[in-house]
Amino acid sequence: MGAPPRFSGDVRLWWWQARCVLLPVVAAWSGILFGVICPRIFAQFCRSFSITQQVMFTLFSRRRKAHRARRAAVSTAVSTMDSSPMPDRVKEHVFALDARWCDELEEVLFSDPVPNLYSIEHYLACPLPVRAPRIPLHYYQGFVGCERDGQLCCVLLLGSNVVPVRWCGAAVEHAAVEHAEHDADSYGAETLDAAALDAPTLDAPTLDAPTLDATALAHRDALAQLLLQVGSRLDSMFGESAFVMPLWTRMQQLCEQNRGGKSPVPLLQMLQPSLRDGCDHRARVLSERPNQPLLYLPPENDLTRFYTAELPELPAHLPAPLKPEPRKPEPFKPGQSPLGGDSTGEPAGYARLATSADLGELLPAAAAMFTEEVGFDPIARYGDGYAARLRTLIAGQRSAIVTDVNGRVIFKADAGIVNLDAAQVQGVWLHPDYRGYGLAKPFFAAAAQILQHRYPHLSLYVNDYNARALAMYRGTGWEQIGQFSTIIFER
16 A cells, blocks of 8 residues: 555644634534533533532632732831941840851850750751851841850840850849949958948949940840840740840830830731730740849769668559669770769669650650640640650650559650760659659659760759749759740740
């Protein structure tokens, strides 16, 4: 057979033109024929198609209008944002720390590491950027600060949890107090005779308070305004009381000044509902804890006598605590000390390190502790992230537990924040059924002993109104070295 006939260009063009004409005609006649044979089905199809088309058009029209309105509002807010006085105050004094401030920041953090464990952990995990990012500070997460005469005088860890690390006003106040005490000692007893009492009082040398106070107050106002701009993503603010409380007090004052007035930051007012009522954070305060003693356990304290004593008799309906079987201790390597070496998991008393098999029992215990302490369910707020946090603690051998004979966790304590040889103990909890029988002291002493094998320098902070916990901590050798404050916000 010969080759198939080949169409010329004109024939091919004619064929495509015919197809374009014939297809609509065939479709039309098919529709008419279908309408004649099944008129009801055809009419219903037409009505459904028309209604669907109208609904889709209405929805897309409304969405387009909403998008246009939102874009216009955001553009207006951004255009007026730079002209507002409060953001200008923040921009004038506060800046994001970059690599140029590494040395000074490390001096601030590591000069007193026990109160700064949270900030140190963040610094080691997220080093300072090479250059400060050009994003608004209220969206920035990291270290920010203020400078005085080229020196870093204020440091603030900004994020969902805000930690004031240093505030120059507190340092100035502390220096003024020490200066006054020194001046009082320098006068001596010679100024206390009868003649001196009748003579006019001589003014003691003082610091240049107006200059220092003006700078410190400007920094305080800028940092307080920045925290107000953070808005609804702020979960808590905690740290040393000398730094937290002045900022929190100033935040409340700014809220009172802005009450009933227009927010100076319209963009944030629109995006963050917490800023709509004059930036009033007090309506979001879940718990305010101004006095929290910071306690420290010296490494040389021996806790053996607390957890080796015989436990008190428990009621018959309570399952007895399970005493773990001691493991054969492994020999230490040359140059390795018992306190500084890695934890072998050796139990102490009734306490032991948690394993991955304990996660199912540890999760409800940790959630119960968190709900009692903070006031909301962490699983409902953080979801799987809370369980992931527990898995991290277990994998790092940072969670000590006591279980009953049925495997239920009845006591827990975690090394929540760690840095080298120091750790902050968190999540201390005893099951409600076992409270009031004198079990907290031996259980906690055993847990602290286990954690101290890996982290010799242990610290924690506790609410001052928790008299039982304070008595238990101090009864096991913990000493107060400072004071914390915590402000917890609702979301």
